[in-house]
Amino acid sequence: MNILVTGANGFVGSRLMWFLEEKGHKVFGIDKRSYCLINKHHNTILGDIRKKEDLEKFSSRNIDLIIHCAASKHDFGISEEEYFSDNEYGTKVLMEFASEASINKIIYYSTVSVYGHKSVPCDESGKLQPDNPYGASKLAGEFVISNWQTHNPRQRQVVILRPSIIYGPHNFANMYNLIEMMHKRPWISIGKGDHIKSMVSLNNLLDMTYFMMQQLKPGIEYVNTLDKPYISVKKLMEIIASNNDFKEPLIRIPETFALMVGKIFDLVSLIIGKEIPINSDRMEKFSTSTHYFSEKIRNLGYEQRYTVEEEMGKTVDWFLAAHQDRQKMDPAYR
Numbered sequence: 001m002n003i004l005v006t007g008a009n010g011f012v013g014s015r016l017m018w019f020l021e022e023k024g025h026k027v028f029g030i031d032k033r034s035y036c037l038i039n040k041h042h043n044t045i046l047g048d049i050r051k052k053e054d055l056e057k058f059s060s061r062n063i064d065l066i067i068h069c070a071a072s073k074h075d076f077g078i079s080e081e082e083y084f085s086d087n088e089y090g091t092k093v094l095m096e097f098a099s100e101a102s103i104n105k106i107i108y109y110s111t112v113s114v115y116g117h118k119s120v121p122c123d124e125s126g127k128l129q130p131d132n133p134y135g136a137s138k139l140a141g142e143f144v145i146s147n148w149q150t151h152n153p154r155q156r157q158v159v160i161l162r163p164s165i166i167y168g169p170h171n172f173a174n175m176y177n178l179i180e181m182m183h184k185r186p187w188i189s190i191g192k193g194d195h196i197k198s199m200v201s202l203n204n205l206l207d208m209t210y211f212m213m214q215q216l217k218p219g220i221e222y223v224n225t226l227d228k229p230y231i232s233v234k235k236l237m238e239i240i241a242s243n244n245d246f247k248e249p250l251i252r253i254p255e256t257f258a259l260m261v262g263k264i265f266d267l268v269s270l271i272i273g274k275e276i277p278i279n280s281d282r283m284e285k286f287s288t289s290t291h292y293f294s295e296k297i298r299n300l301g302y303e304q305r306y307t308v309e310e311e312m313g314k315t316v317d318w319f320l321a322a323h324q325d326r327q328k329m330d331p332a333y334r
Contacts, residue, residue, distance in 0.1 A: 228294065
């Protein structure tokens with residue numbers, strides 16, 4: 001197939017481009033930023049999916065499938081307006097292009113954040129209750145694609161993937177922050193850590209994506225994409241600490257106290273008029289269970305190739321190598 005990947009310079013998109021090419025597909029990519037997090041593919045162009053003229057550069061490529069990875073997704077430093085501009089409006093323009101180019105196959109990377117933070121585990125049938133702008137904007141993107149599919153239900157084929165935390169080498173998001181904390185300053189953790197944190201390694205996510213490509217058919221399929229077993233934060237820390245140079249936190253503070261500290265930083269942020277990394281939302285996220293089920297894809301026949309221990313080991317090895325490189329470049333870095 002000829003496949004267009006949006007967000008092709010991102011953590012997922014850049015790996016996905018090469019992965020699909022190795023499977024024998026012709027791949028093309030678009031990203032609004034020139035910097036690539038891993039290894040930029042030579043068929044990636046600089047462009048914004050919110051601009052029809054940028055997408056029309058692929059009109060002559062006979063695209064069979066769009067895999068839509070592009071999104072605003074950081075948990076601070078992004079306004080609600082920007083979330084919806086990228087994740088809803090960008091998806092709307094992309095679907096208009098798909099219609100004009102007679103592209104009938106779409107795989108959309110959404111998120112388990114469309115369910116919100118649940119007090120009990122949920123699967124794909126869970127009620128959609130996003131409780132932050134990111135989750136709400138990704139759900140809005142889902143609605144755009146759902147509406148697009150209903151206008152040609154016999155031809156249009158959609159898979160909506162809902163991953164949780166995606167981790168692996170070259171990722172500098174939440175998992176990196178936890179690994180760095182356990183390497184540099186393993187002093188404090190929040191709560192007992194017995195709550196589940198759903199996550200998925202990039203390698204497993206790529207496998208799941210390719211598996212669902214084979215499942216494409218007229219209609220819409222919603223699929224949670226998560227690693228098994230579903231592990232607790234305490235177990236995750238034990239896995240990280242089993243590697244050399246890492247330790248589990250020495251002190252565990254109550255969740256209520258951590259939330260109070262976060263609210264103090266919220267006030268500081270309000271006073272200075274600038275978002276800062278430490279806030280009550282992050283404290284709450286870390287101490288709240290994000291337990292989702294990913295049995296549907298397994299019931300369809302998907303088999304997980306990589307264990308959490310294997311994938312975390314690769315991530316930790318990469319972190320240590322990157323840490324050493326930073327020390328060589330900047331002796332003040334510790």
